[in-house]
Amino acid sequence: MKLDEFYINGFGKFHNYKIENIHPHLTILLGPNEIGKSTLMNFIKRVLFGYPDKRSNLNLYPPLDGGKQGGKVIITRNDGQYIIERYAEDKNNVKVVLPNGSLNTLNNISYLVSTITPEVFNNIYAFGLDELQSFETLNSESIKDQLYSAGKGIGHFSLKEFQRTIDDNIGNLFKTTGNKPEINILFSNLKENSRQIHEIEAESTKYKELQTQLEDIIEKIQKEESEKTELRKKVQHATSLKDAWQDFRTRQELYHQLESIPSIENFPDNGVVLLDSALEKQSKYTQSIRVKTDLLNKTQQKISELIINEDLINNRALILELQKGQDQYVSALKDLPLIQQQNNREIEELNTLLKVVGEGWNSENFEEIDTSISNKEKIRTIQKSIEEISTFIQKKENELTSLKKEQNRYQEELEDKKASFNEIKLDFKDKEELSKKQTLLFQLEENLVNWNDKRAEIKTIEEKEALKNLFDEKSSKPENTKLFIHIFFYAITFLSFFGSLFSIITKVPSMAIFIGLFYILSVSFLFFFKKRENDENMEDNTKEPQETSYLSQRKASIASEIETLKEEIRKQLIVFSFRNVPSKTDLENLKYKFRSEFTQFDRKKDLDDQQKKLERLLESKNSELEKILQEKKELEIRLNEAQLVWRTFLEKNKFGPGLSPTALLETFSIIDTALEKKKAIMISLDRIKAMKDSIVKFKEKMKPLLRTLKYKESQTDLISTLERIIEELAVSMNNLSELKAKKVEEKAIYDDLKNTQQDLEKVNLTIQKLLEAGGAVTLEEFYANGKAFLQRKELNSTIQTCDNNIKRIIGEGIQFENFLEELRDTSYEALISNKDDLEEAIDRIEESLNSLKVNQGKFIQEIEQIEKKEESSALRLEKSVNIEKVNIKALEWAKLVLAKSIMKKAIEAYEREKQPDVIKESQRFFSLMTLNKYPYIFSPLNEKVIYIEDDHHNRKEIHDLSKGTAEQLYLSLRFGFIIEFSKNTEPLPIMMDDILVNFDPKRFDACCEAIRMLSKTHQVLYFTCHPDSAKKMQEVVNDSRLIFLEDRFVS
Amino acid sequence: MSLFSFVHTGDIHLDCEFKGISTIDERVGNYLKNATFSSFNNIIQFCIDKKVDFIIISGDLYDSEDQSLRAQLKFLSCMQLLDKHHIQAYIARGNHDSLKGWSADLDFPSNTHFFGGKQVESFTFVKDDIILAKIFGISFLKKDTQENLSICYPKIKNNEDFFSIGVLHCNVGNNKEHESYSPCSVADLKSHGFDYWALGHIHAQTIVNKDPMIVYPGNPQGLNPKETGAKGFMYVSVDKDKRIEPVFFPSDSIRWFINEVSIQSISTLQALKKKLSEVINKNRQEADYRPSICRIILQDRGVIAEYLQRDGYVADLLEDIRIMESDETNFVWVENIYNKTKLEMNKEAIKQQKSFIGDLISMFEKYTSDPALKSQLIQELDALFQSPGGKKYLTPINPDSEEYIELLNQAENYCLNQLQLNPAEPNEELSLI
Incomplete structure (x- = not known):
């Protein structure tokens, strides 16, 4: 992975700040102190790895100069260019533009920055002098884990953590002692399942025993039930005798009554009732015949009284027709004059309308106009x-x-x-000329700054030289002092020597001792001074020439640079017509002038464009x-x-030319009205004609009728005459109808009379037959016979009812006669006593049965409980499931145990055989940086400590090393890790902030060489404030780029 | 036209406890504990509906020698029902329910005929005063009956008028997948001249021979996850010329399935869920809409393997699927999901990198192939497998078995996945789940 450029929206002192064209191998970013080198380094770290928590002690770099905290970093990987954009306000989401141009918002871009942790990146890939000087930065658990696991191909994954997790999981599944792990719980459940199943199975064996006991009880119950049934039958019989007793007694009494009534052999069924009914009918028929004869006579009288006019009835159809046309005739006579008047008015209105249409149009021709x-x-x-x-x-x-x-x-x-x-007036010919001048102005400004810096530097050197001269002068002064001291002590020595001799000669011992001591002291001082002088002389001889020559060389070099700059500045001053070196204000004025000139150019162009646009x-x-x-x-x-x-x-359409379409449409409307009018007139004329016709027709029909009925034909009030005729016709018609009805009535009365006479004859015959059947001649005799016959019948019927009751009580299976015999042989009291005895016996048996049934129920319940027990199926199923479950968990446990065991073996083997690869790589760098003084780094197995050895294998620990050498060791370890780590992962860029300041020039050069080697495979960004360091590094690493940080502001 | 007909069944294992199921819920538990009874009821109902003349049970009616009382009582009630419909029953005992075991000594109706264990016995089936069939059989006296019982059967002459049936619980052809009880050969059976051999013991429905007909009906109800597919009995009709037509009818009340699902072409976890849902619905259809139990085995390599290795993911997936099925009347209970998938990685290439991962892979290979290392490694499992509970309930792991290799493979997958060998770039679909 390589950084191509980055853009800071807002971060620390930077706002809208951009660094581009970062070299793929080495980029040296040079800038004075406080220019923001650490800020830039931290910006890259945070866009790639995220922003720290606000509560942390780290510098958060709030945007001091405005902008949104964060920005973009553009990187290139093997698969193309990515743009990574992250802001502090949404630090968990990173916007990433992928090589295909798509924009993704992710919360993790670890796959872009390898599997490295932010901590490792901060300490190993991006570090300054502070991090380098502290071994602790390499000694935290996480860094050590990464350092020593580099090359394991497992990223930042902690094996120790993983092993701990496996141990936890194993413990959660099974422990040899304990009851919480899953397998232990399952074992315990299985034990409980087995116990419960055993319990249920033991119950099943009781089943047969219970069944045998149940069968015994059932047998006893059956026996007692049978006894009970027998007794119940006896009780039933005794009850029957008791219930039949009353009927039996009634039956005996009735038989006694029957003997006292005479016996009548035959008598017609319901004879008395039939005779009563026949006598009643006989009386009713005789009365009816009398009434009907009177009615017939009255009807015949009424028929002879009815009168009918035949002429009227014959002309009935004509009269009714005239009656129908009567209203029409009267109405025609009344309406005819009114309708004729109305018609005349309509004709006048039509003529008026046609005048409006125009001249030449009348009621005959206006219909020709097409108003369709x-x-x-x-x-x-x-x-x-x-x-x-x-x-x-x-x-x-x-x-x-x-x-x-x-x-x-x-x-x-x-x-x-x-x-x-x-x-608008302009000083320059074109914008290009202006732009060239502006660039020249920037160069002049830069040269002036450099010129000042160089002069300051030469002044510093001169001061150093002056100091040295002063020191040289001072060191010459002690030579005189020394001589004086020498002479002084030599004098003292001689004087004390001779003084002591004199004291001895003069025999003054105390004085001799005092002066002798003084002599010894003088000699000692002389010896000490002599020795020190010799040492100093030796030292000065080696130091002086080296320092002096360096300063003079440096001074000469800077002086030459100043000359070159001076020449260049002079040429530039001429261009801008400056006679002297311009002040900062002069330069700023000029810059301002150029900027406003640019604005005028832009404005003029804008106006020109607008003019052209308006013309178009x-x-x-x-x-x-x-x-x-x-x-x-x-x-x-x-x-x-x-x-x-x-x-x-x-x-x-035959209209004048001046008519507008609207006027013509209105005319058409008038014509439509005229047409309607004409149609109404025509209908009215037809109606007048029809009325006249109807009057004539009515009169014509009246004439023959008047003649037939002998009325005068010349009558004027035809309507009154017609009404009289109609009334007369109605009377005749009524009489005719009544005559017909009376005739029918007469026939019906006659027939009815005949029928009643026949019924009377039939009844008389029936009475005669009944008397014969009842063995009587008179009605009284008949009634006496009937009464005796009925009494006997009733007594026999009651006896039959009693017999039926007794039979119903005794039921089937017992002979009626035997039962009666039994009743004859006993008394009611005896019957009651027998029944009570039997019922008591039944109660005793029922008591015994109840007790047996309770026992039976208990046994049945117990057996049913055993039969219904389905828990054994459920328990065995549960046990089976638990066995399968425990086997699955055991396999899971076995998997983890095997994983743990093999993992442990693999770790041991790896550490034994391969772990020192990081150390080997570091050793190569360390040997180079220490100019082969320390060719070996050594890390014993399983000890995360480092030793170094010189070429004589003398071992030293870190605290034995000088500051500079220790820094070189730490740097070597970092480089070694970086090389080893990148063997399996994407190489990441390395950022270092002035880390070589404590190195002597030779080791500085050697470190530059090490950086050159590293930059072949990894992109290196080296931040420094030392132009010499930058220059030196550029000399060693040809394939590099120098970026001056102070000039890179972009507005 | 058939002269008579009978049903041939066996290996009913009434009140069997169903082995090999790791999880059930209450509903499935209720189905399972009644499953063998329901399937037997189905057979009895079939006999009544079809008005068969008799039923043959060729051994292993019960699941254990100490038969459960529940099983015996249910069987008794079934026999009483058959008796009401004038259907005879001829029953031989097998290795699971040998005569040695406990019995509740119940009073069976007159239609129920048990074969004794001392010698081959025969029963005659008479219809309208004509002897239509003779049924010969013998029961196991004890579970471990290793002698060839077929030789005890009589020879039947060719010209006999009746139809001859031999009932025997045995292992024909020494089938290695089953215990070798009463082993015999097809030739042994053929030599007796029987028209039909009604066998039991093998749970898969098999017609061993067609002339004479030698038939295993299989068990009427699958008893463990490996006994998949339709299970049932044979319905045999015999015409006057002794021509027979055996037809298989399913009777299982719950059906088993094992579904092996490859994740090769599955790129998201959502797609996996969809696939599993399809598999379950297919099971439902194949089970003819009766309840069923399935075991899902995820296998092969695929991009989602890494996710499936994560702790608890497969358990969550299983839970989701069960929730989906909870409202189904004809449910498919997913007994378990076994994750046998492998990570998508080129192990050989990783080994070449000389990284720790490479060494770890090599180490696993060593312990998979080296016999000495294998036996050394397996001893590390003794803490559990040799514990009192372990000895009693756990199946020991043989270092030469496939199971051991699979176990090591899973251990390796687990390690490699945890070491995040292949940290996948974020996948939109994966991250959505």
Whole structure:
């Protein structure tokens, strides 16, 4: 993965800031302190890996100069270019434009930035001097895990964590002791299942025993039930005798009564009733004959009294016809004069209407005018066509007016633009010339800054040289001091030596001792000074020449650069006509002037464009005007044609030429009214004729009728005569109907009388026969015989009822006579006593049966309970399911145990055989950086510590190393990790912030070489504030690009 | 026109506890505990509806020697029902319900005839005073009957007027998939001159021979997840010329299915759910809309394998499917989903990278193939498999078995997936789930 460019919307001090053309191998970003190098590095980190939590101690880089915190990073991978955009306000969502141009919003872009964690990236891929100097940055658990697992092909996945997870899962499934893991629970459930099944199976064996006991009870119950049935039968018989006792006694009594009534052998059934009925009929028939004879005589009298006029009845049809036409005749006589008057008025109105239509039109010829719908439609079509064309012509005239107004407005605007254009005056020929001058101005400004910097630097060197000279002068001064001290101590030594000799000679021992001590001290001082002087001389001889030559070389080099710059600046000053070096204000004024010149150029171009646009608009309006004039002309021609068609139409329909279509349509409406009028007049005339005809016809029909009925023919009041005739006809017709009815009535009475006489004869015969059948001659005799016969019959019937009751009580199976015999041999009291004895016996048996049945119920219930027990099926099913479940869980457990075991073995083998690959790679870099002083890095198995060894295999730990060497080791470890890690994953860019400052020049060069090697496979961004470092690095790594950070602001 | 007809069934295993099911709910439990009874009821109802003359049960009527009382009582009630309809029953005992076991000593009606175990016995079927058939048979005296019982049967002459039937619970042709009880050969059976051999023991319906007809009807109800498809009995009609026409009729009240589903062409988890739903509906149709139980085995490589390896995903999937089925009357109970899928990766290429993953793959290969390492590794499972519960309830794992290899394969998949060997780029459809 390579960074191509990045754009900061807002981040720290940056706003709308862009870095582009980042070199695919090495890019050196050079800028002074506080230009924002760390800010830029952190910007890239955060767009790629996310923003930290606001509560963290990290610098959050709020946008100090405005903008939205965040921005875009453009990267290239093997499959193309991606744009990654992330903002702090929505830090969990990253917008990614994929190589195919599609935009995705994701919350994780780890697949783009390999499987590396943000922590590893911050410490190993993007670091400054602080991170480099601290071993802790490499020593956290997560970094160590990554460092030592690099090349395992498992990304940042923690094996330890995974092993812990497997252990947890294994423990959740099974433990040798415990009752919570799933398998342990299942074992416990299975044990319980087995116990319950065993319990139920044991119950099943009791089943047969219970069945045998139940059978015994059933047998006893059956026996007692049979006894009970027998007793019940006896009780039933005793009850029957008791119930039959009353009927038996009644029967005996009736037989006794029967003996006292005489015996009548034959008597007709219902003889007395029949005789009573026959006698009643005989009386009724005799009375009826008398009444009917009277009625017949009265009817015959009435018939002879009825009178009928035959002439009227014969002319009945004619009379009825005249009666029907009577109303019409009266109405005709009354209405005829009124209708004739109305008709005359209608004729006058018609004539008035026709006068309105026009001269030459009268009631005879006006019907020739064609007022049909089609003709009216023609008129309307012509009318519509004329109106439409007239409307169009009006519209076109309106358009012409508005267009002319618009033309005038554009013309005025154009004049204004031209005036403004001419007002703008410019100093430069064109924009290109202006642009060149502006670039030259920027170069001049840059050169001036460089010139000042160089002068400042040379001044610094001169100061250093001056200091050195001063020091040299100072160091020469002690030479004199030293000489003075030497002489002083030599003098003291001689004086004390001779003083002590003198004291010894003068025999003053205390003085001799004091002066002797003084002598020893002097000699010691002399010896010390001599030795120190020798050491200093040796040191000065090696140091001085080296430092002096470096400063002078550097000074010469800068002086030459200043000369070159000076020449260049001089040429540029001439171009801008500056006599002296311009002040910052001069430069800013000039820049301002150039910027306003640019604005004027843009404005003039804009005005020119607007003028052209207006001219084009005017041209288009002119052509539009001509087009509308042409269209208007065409419409006027069409209007003339339509008017010609109208005139032709009027001529064809015989109307004068001045009539408009609307007027003609109104005329047509009047003609339609006239037509309606004429039709009404014609109908009225027909009606008058019909009335006259009806009057004549009525009179003609009356004449023969009057003649036949002998009325005068010349009568004037025909209606009154007719009404009298009708009344007479009604009387005759009524009499005729009544005569017919009376005749029918007479015949019916006669027939009825005959029938009644026959019925009377039949009844007399019946009475005679009844008397004979009852063995009597007289009616009284007949009635006495009937009474005796009826009494005997009733007594026999009651005896039969008693017998039936007794039979019903005894039921089937017992002889009636035997039963009667039994009753004859006993008394009622004896019967009651026997029944009570039997019922008591039954109660005793029932008590015993109830007890047996309770026992039977218990056994049945117990057996049914065993039979119905389905739990065993459910339990065995549950056990089977649990066995299968435990087997599945056991396989799951076995899978985890095997996974854990093999994983452990694989880890051991890997660490034993392959783990040092990172160390090997680091060792290569470390050897290079330390100029082969330390060719070995060593990491013992299973110990996450590092040792280094020199070429004599002397081992050192990190705390034994100097600061610079330790930094080189840390850098080597990082480079080693980066190389090893990228063997299996996408190589990521590396960012370093001035990390080489503590390296001596040789090791600096060696590190540059290491960076060159690394930049072959990984993109490197090196931030520095040291131009020398940048230059040196560029010399070592040819394939690189230098970017000056201070010049890259983009507005 | 048929002279008489009979039903041949066997291996009913009344009140069987159904082995090999790992999960059930209350509804499925109720169905299962009554399943063998329901299927037997179906046969009895068929006999009554078709007015068959008799029924033959060729062994393993009950599931165990100590037959459950519930099973015996249900059987008794079925025999009483047949008796009401004048249908005879001839029953031989097999290895599961040998005469040695406990019996409730129930009073069976006169239509029920059990064959003894000491010698071959025969019953005569008479209709309208004519002997139409003779049924010969023998029951197992004990479960482990290893002798060839077929040789005890008499020889039937060719010109006999009656139709001869031999009833025997046996393993014909030494079928290795079944225990070798009463082993015999087709030739043994043919040599006796019977018209029809009504056999039991093999649970798959098989016509072993057509002349004479030697038939295993299979069991009338599948008893474990491996006994898939339709299960039933034979309906045999015999005409006056002893021509027979056996027809298979299904009687199972619940049907079993094993569905192997390849994930090769399935790219999203949503698509997988859809596929499983289709599979379940197909089962429902094939089960002829009776309740059924299926076991789903996900297999092969595919992009979704990585997700299926995640803890709890398959369990959630199973739960979802069961919820979908909970309202179905003719439900399909998914007993379990076995994930035998493999990660989509080129192991050989990974091994070449010399990474830890490569070494891990090689390590798994070593422990899959090296016999010494295999027996060493398997000992690590003793903590569970040799525990008291383990010995009693767990099936031991043989290091030379396919099961061991599958187990190692799953362990390897688990590790590789957890190591995030192949962190997939976000997939819209996957992330939506």
